Amino acid sequence: SARSLEDVLKEKGVITEEDYKEIQKSSPIKYKLGEGFNFTSADGKFSTSIGGVYQLRYTLMDLDDANNTAAKQAQDSSKFELRRIKLVANGYAYSPDLTYKMTINFANIAGGTTSNGGxxxxxxxxxxxxxxxxxxxxxxxxxxxxxxxTSSAAQQFVDASAVTNAFVPGYDTGVMIHGKIAGGLVNYNIAGYGGVGQNTYRSTTDNAFAARLTVNPLGDVKYTESDVEYSKSPLVSVGADFYRNTLSATEVNTTNTATGNNLSFAKSTSWYGLGKGLLPAARAFSAGEALDFNMASVDAAFKWRGFSATGEYFFAEADGQTTSHKLRGQGFYAQAGYFVIPKKVEVAYRYSYIDPNRDAVNDLWVENTGAVSWYVNNQNLKVQADYTNVHKQAAIASTSGKNVTDDQQVRFQVQMLF
Amino acid sequence: SARSLEDVLKEKGVITEEDYKEIQKSSPIKYKLGEGFNFTSADGKFSTSIGGVYQLRYTLMDLDDANNTAAKQAQDSSKFELRRIKLVANGYAYSPDLTYKMTINFANIAGGTTSNGGxxxxxxxxxxxxxxxxxxxxxxxxxxxxxxxTSSAAQQFVDASAVTNAFVPGYDTGVMIHGKIAGGLVNYNIAGYGGVGQNTYRSTTDNAFAARLTVNPLGDVKYTESDVEYSKSPLVSVGADFYRNTLSATEVNTTNTATGNNLSFAKSTSWYGLGKGLLPAARAFSAGEALDFNMASVDAAFKWRGFSATGEYFFAEADGQTTSHKLRGQGFYAQAGYFVIPKKVEVAYRYSYIDPNRDAVNDLWVENTGAVSWYVNNQNLKVQADYTNVHKQAAIASTSGKNVTDDQQVRFQVQMLF
Amino acid sequence: SARSLEDVLKEKGVITEEDYKEIQKSSPIKYKLGEGFNFTSADGKFSTSIGGVYQLRYTLMDLDDANNTAAKQAQDSSKFELRRIKLVANGYAYSPDLTYKMTINFANIAGGTTSNGGxxxxxxxxxxxxxxxxxxxxxxxxxxxxxxxTSSAAQQFVDASAVTNAFVPGYDTGVMIHGKIAGGLVNYNIAGYGGVGQNTYRSTTDNAFAARLTVNPLGDVKYTESDVEYSKSPLVSVGADFYRNTLSATEVNTTNTATGNNLSFAKSTSWYGLGKGLLPAARAFSAGEALDFNMASVDAAFKWRGFSATGEYFFAEADGQTTSHKLRGQGFYAQAGYFVIPKKVEVAYRYSYIDPNRDAVNDLWVENTGAVSWYVNNQNLKVQADYTNVHKQAAIASTSGKNVTDDQQVRFQVQMLF
Structure with a gap:
C-alpha cells in the first residue's frame, strides 16, 4: 500500500524511529479488534468506536415423531437466519470517566414482528x-x-444454554452502583430496575432489585467463555447473585394472551412460563393476583492452557400475593471445552438441566450439546457448529402427547465483528 | 497523550506556529460539541457529523385518588425509561449549499410497539x-x-409542555421554502405537507399548509430555551404561525379505534382528541364526514444575563364539512428561568393551560411545573429534575369520576449528546 | 480552505510532488462517491465505507372513475413520501478477500407498520x-x-417496473457460490435460500434454489440502468435465471388473511397474488395444500454513447401438490433511454406487460411510462420525474366493476447518496 506522510518523513530522516512510534499512537483514527473503527478528538476528551456484529446461522431441527398422530405431524425445519445483526457504539465523552454504550440489534425485527420490545x-x-x-x-x-x-459474541457454543434463557431476567432499564475492588479480585454491583424487561417500561410502582458479587482469587477474569487466549496461569472466578421483583396481574401475563413484560424468565419457554402451566388447579395462581419473584444463582469458571469449564445453578420461586401459592423451579448447566489446536480449534461439551416446577412430575428438560469451533481471529471471526439432543419429558414435550421427545438440533454459525 | 506528527515537526522547527494552527483546522476529522465526530473530504465538497443523543429518564407519577372506588384504583407508577435514543447525521454533499439531516430515534419502538409511525x-x-x-x-x-x-435536547424543563404536545402537528413530509432576511432579523417559511404526520403518508388529495414568520429585532435568536450562554445583550424573538389541513373520515380517526394519522394535535391526550369527546350529541361530528382544521399560534422569547422567558398562545378549530359542527380549543403556556450559578445551574417555572373544547365546561387542564437543571456542558451534557402538579377538571380527569384530579409528577433526566 | 500538513511540507520542499501524491492515497479517511466516507486501518486489513441513501418522492395518483358508483368513489391521492432511507456499511475485515455489506432501510417502518419483514x-x-x-x-x-x-438507486425510472415487482422473489437469507469468469465475460451464481423472503425465516424443511448466468461478450457490464457514463464502445449483456421453491399451506397464504412469507411475487399485487384469485373454483388450489413454484426469466441490456435499452421476459408457474392444479403467469418489459444532454439529461420510455393468469381472460395489466431525469452527479445525485398510464383490464381493475381502468400516475423524486 501507499507510504504515509510519517513513512516518508522517517525515510528522509526528518523524524526519528521513536517519533514515528509515538505518532502512530496519536492517530485520531484507529481500528480496534472487536470494536471497529475508533475516533478520538484532538483534545482527548471524546472517543468513540463504531463496529458491527454479524451472527449468520443455519439451524436444522429434526423433531421427534413420538407423539405424532394422523392429525398432528411434527414439523421439522431448515432455517437460514440473521440471528444477531448489531451496530455498536461505545466510547467516552467530556471525560474518559464518562463512558457510554449503545447497541442496536436490527435482527430484533423479523417476520414483520418486533421481539425483545424493540x-x-x-x-x-x-x-x-x-x-x-x-x-x-x-x-x-x-x-x-x-x-x-457474557457477550453473545463470546460464547463457547453457537448460543447460550436453554438454562440461561429460562432463568435470567434479560435486559432492563435502571440505575446501578458497581465497582472493581483490589484490581478485580472482587467485583460487585447493586441495581434497581424498572422490572418489566427490555425496552419495556413500568406502569406500576413495583421495581426490581438485583445484586451480584464475583471473586477472582487469581486476578480479574473477563466474561468470555473458551480459553482462546491460552492462559499461561490458571484463572478462577466464582459468583453469586440475587434478583427480586413483583409483577402485577397484568404484567405477569398469567394467561399468556397478553404481553405484559419482556423478562426472559417469564417467556413461554422459560422456567416461569412452563412451570405455571403445571400447577394443579387447587394450587394455581389466581388470574388477578400479583406475584413476588425471588431468584438466585451461583456460578464458577476456570481457564488454563486452552482448557475451560463453566457451571451455574439457578433457583427461582414465585409466590402469589393473594393465594400464597408457590411455584419453585431450578436448573443448572456445566460445560467444558479444550483447544485441540491452541488458539484456533476447540471442542466442547455441555449438559443442561431445567426443572420448571419442582412439585410437578415428568417436566424435566435436559440438553446434551457438543460443539466444534474454529477461531479464525479470536472471538472476532469464528465459525461454529454444534449438535444438541433436546430431551423433554411428556408434560413439556415438543409435541403434545404422552411420550418423551428427543429432538435433534444441528446449528452452524459464522460470526464476524467488524 | 502521545505527540502527533504536527507536534513533532513544530518542535523540530520544520513547521512554524502559524503553519501548526492552520494544519489543525485542515484536519479531516474533528469533534464538534453537540454534533459528534465530523468528517470532511479532502476537496471540501463532502462533510458529515455523526452523533448520538441520550435522554435517560426516571418518572414517578402519583395519581390523585379522588375518583377511586373499590373497583377502580388509581395506579401510580415508578418508571425508568429510554426516553429518546437517537443517531443523528448531518452534513453537506456535493456542495456546502446542499445540506441534509437524518435523525433516527430508536426509542420510538418500545414495549414491542412502534410509536410516531416509525x-x-x-x-x-x-x-x-x-x-x-x-x-x-x-x-x-x-x-x-x-x-x-426547539430541539427536545434544548428544553428548559425535562420535556416540552403539555400545551405544545396538544396543539402542534409534529413531524410531516413535504416541501418548504424558507429563508433568513437581513441576517436573521426576519425569518420565514412556507410549506406544503402530506398532512397525516410523522412517517405516515397520504392516501387522499388533501394536503396541509403551514407558514411561520419570526422577527428578531436585536439579532437572530436560535431556537433554544434557557440562557445558558449568559447573553451580554438582550435577545428578543416574536413569532406567529398558521396551519391548515383537511382530514377525511378515515384519517381523522373520529372513533379512536383506528389510527389514521400521526398528528400530535389529534392524539387522544391532545386538543382534538380530548375536545371531540366533549361535544354534545346534537353538535358532534358525524362518523363519515371530513374535517377542516385551522390552527394558529403567537409566541415570544426573551433572554438576558442568564434570565430567559418564553410564552405561546394557540388557537385551534375543527369544522365538519357535512354537519358544519365546530370544535374550538385554545391553550397557552408561560415559562421563565434564571441561572443561580451562571452557565451552570438554573431554576425555572412554567404555567400551562389547555382548554380542549371552549364550548364545554369542567374540561380545563392546568399544569404548574418547577425545575432545577445542572448544565455540566451547556445543553450537551445536563442533568434535570422537575416537579409538576397536573390539574385536570372532572370531564377529563386522570381517573374517571365526578372529581377534579391533581396528579403529582416528578421527573429526573440525564441528557448526553455525544 | 486551510492548508494541510502535506501542503505545507510540499511548499517547504521537505517532501516531493511524488511523495505528496502517494501520501494522499495513504489517507486513512477518504470520501468515495456513491459509498460515503471510507476508513482504512493502518495495516490495510480493515476498511469500511459508511453512507446514506435518500429517495424523497412525491406521487400524484389519479384513479380512473370508470367503475365509480354512488357508494364507491375512486380515491385519488397526493402523497409525499420517504421512499427509501438507508444507511449502508460495506467494506472488508481481516483480509480484503472477506467483504461484508450491511444495508438498513429505515423507510421499511411507516404508518406504524413494518413492511418487508424488518x-x-x-x-x-x-x-x-x-x-x-x-x-x-x-x-x-x-x-x-x-x-x-440493479440497485434501486441506479434505475432509469423513478422506480422498477411493475413486472419486476410481480415476478421476483426479493431478498432472502441463504448461501451462494458465485464468480466472474474471464474477467466478467461470464458471471454465474448458484444459491440455496430459506425460501420465505426478506427478514423472514423458514419453519419447514422446504428451501428455495436459484441460479443465474450472464454473458457479457464485449466485457463486464455493471448492473446499472442508463448510459450516464456515455460508453465509447458498445456494451452488451444477456442473462437467464431460474428459481424454484415449495411453500406449505401456511406459508403460501392462500387466503390472504395471514402473512406467511415476504416473497415479492406472492404479494397481493404480484403475479401469484393476482392470478390465484382468477382461478375458477373447479381448478383452484385447496386451502390445505403446498404449492411448487418454478420460475424463469431471460433478459438483455445494451449501452452505447448515451443510449441504453433493457428488456426482460418472466415465466412463472405454481403447481398444487394435492390437487395438481396449475397457475401460470408471464410478463415482460422493454425500456430505452437516451441522453439529450450527455451525462446530464436523459429521456426514457418503458412498456410493461403482466398476465397474472394465462388461462384467465380480461386480466392484463399494461403500463406505459415516460421519464425525464437530471443526473446532477451521476447516479449519486439525481432528480427524476415520470408519468405512467396504468391500464388494468376488468378482472383486476383498480376499482372493482365491469370496466377497464386507466389510472394516471405522476412521480417526482430527489435521490441523494451521501
Missing part, C-alpha cells in the same frame, strides 16, 4: 468516580447469571 | 440558493409552535 | 477464494431478474 440492547451512561465506585444509568443486562452477562 | 424524525435535503431563499424536501418538524421547533 | 436488506459476508469462486452467506437479493439485481 431494537435497543445496552444503552447506558457510566460514570466512574473511582474504579471501586461507579454509577450506571440506562438499559443494561441485568447482572444475573454468568453466561447471560 | 423511527425517522428529521430526514430531509436542503438547498440554499441564497440565505434568503432556500428549499427543503423531505420530513421535517412542521414549523408551527416555538417550543416544538 | 429493516435489513443486504446483510452478508462474502469470501473470495478466487474471482471465479466466491462464497456468500447471509441475506442478499435473490439473483433473479436483471432489474431487481
Amino acid at each position: 431494537l435497543l440492547e445496552e444503552t447506558y451512561v457510566n460514570y466512574r468516580l473511582l474504579n471501586e465506585v461507579q454509577f450506571r444509568f440506562g438499559q443494561d443486562k441485568v447482572q444475573f447469571g454468568r453466561q447471560w452477562i | 423511527l425517522l424524525e428529521e430526514t430531509y435535503v436542503n438547498y440554499r440558493l441564497l440565505n434568503e431563499v432556500q428549499f427543503r424536501f423531505g420530513q421535517d418538524k412542521v414549523q408551527f409552535g416555538r417550543q416544538w421547533i | 429493516l435489513l436488506e443486504e446483510t452478508y459476508v462474502n469470501y473470495r477464494l478466487l474471482n471465479e469462486v466466491q462464497f456468500r452467506f447471509g441475506q442478499d437479493k435473490v439473483q433473479f431478474g436483471r432489474q431487481w439485481i
